[in-house]
Amino acid sequence: MALMPVEEALARLLGAAEPLAAETVPLAEAAGRVLAAPVVSRRTTPGADVSAMDGYAVRAQDTATIPATLRLIGESAAGRPFPGPVEPGTAVRIFTGAVLPTGADAIVIQEDTTRAGKNVTVNEAATIGRHIRKAGGDFATGETLLAPGHKLRARDLALVAAADVAEVRVARRPRVALLSTGDELVRPGAGAQAHQVIVSNIYSVSALARGAGAEVIDLGILPDNMEATQRGVRAALDGGFDVLVTTGGASVGDHDLIAPALTAQGIELAVHKIALRPGKPLMFGRSSGGAGTQVLGLPGNPVSAHVCALLFLVPLLKVMQGLAVPARPDLRPARLGANVKANEQRMDFQRAEIIGREGDLPVVRPLPVQDSSMLRNLARADVLLVRPPHAPAASAGDPCEILPLED
DSSP states (O other), rough: OOBOOHHHHHHHHTTTTOOOOOOEEEEEGGGTTTBOEEEEEESBBSSSSSSSSEEEEEOOOOOOOOOOEEEEEEEEBBTTTOOOOOOEEEEEEOOOTOOOTTTTTEEEEEEGEEETTTTEEEEEEEOOTTTEEEESSSBBBEEEEEEEEOOOOOHHHHHHHHTTTTTEEEEEEOOEEEEEEOEEOOOOOOOOOOOOOEOOHHHHHHHHHHTTTTTEEEEEEOSSOOOHHHHHHHHHHHHTTSEEEESOOOOTTTTOOHHHHHHHTTTTSSSEEBSSSSSEEEEEEOOOOOOOOOEEOOSHHHHHHHHHHIIHHHHHHHHHHHHOOOOSSSOOEEESOOOOOOOSSEEEEEEEEEEETTTTTEEEOOOOOOOOOHHHHHHHOOOEEEEOOTOOOBOOHHHHHHHSSOO
């Protein structure tokens, strides 16, 4: 079977994805969620002309000749505006954020004045509009502040709150079920024997999925037994999950049971072998009935599982929440910090470290050992150095492309 290019596999995966339904959540619970409806301001901010500095509200024409002594008639503080007008020859003590009194058209900062009892002497001429934040200078009632498909960041929440919006419509979080397979797998802390392997995929894949906005349920480890595997797959498909992610059992060995178990449940696998290193064995399909459950079968090898989750699962979850995702892996420009060999037919994602910068570009060097079972180098790496299929040998200083390991 010919290997499928990474771009084609990603296109098939994302092409079958559909945005999830929307729900309304309180603003306090909206961080990291993706808007499903625009945020429209319910008020104008500032709601009135306000002072940007501590000082005195005056009529600029009263300070045309300096020094100018004005009579103090009151005070305007944030939340406590002065009730009357500023008449000729008068001034109002004003504080940052306070409403500008009627009749005033300038602020004189307190450093440019001398106070003596009920009088204030202005030592620098005022300029009309100086130190005044105009009403509506930030945004106005009815203005669209954020559009659908925007992921809410901490600073966005401040904007939404200031617009007097207490709830937002967001895409529902994808519900992800995670199944691991293999007789050799045991949990951390269980006292693994020499012939056993401590399962690590659960934790890295779950973290990537949660970072992409999903809710993750770990359904446990399945033994290398067809009946148990089919039972576990069926339970996952009946659980109302949006995505089922399996790790392990995705190759073609006698104990690789995930593909036949999925097929037995009526799932047609759209992808099975892709031109990717690490991670050639990868499966994708969708269950029938209703909206269906997206199924993504990752390799059992821990580095391969992580790279495949980064390349395929994270974009899938983003699309399901209405985020825009590029049609190919989101690669960034860089420069090589070491010579690299020619590549073969598979797109190669090498663990690499950033060793410096050349202008705006990072300089990267692949780590010396690329065995896909070795997790220390994955943890040590800053990025993945991406080598296209059949790329010729390249030298230090040549341009290259990288994929960030953290979204």
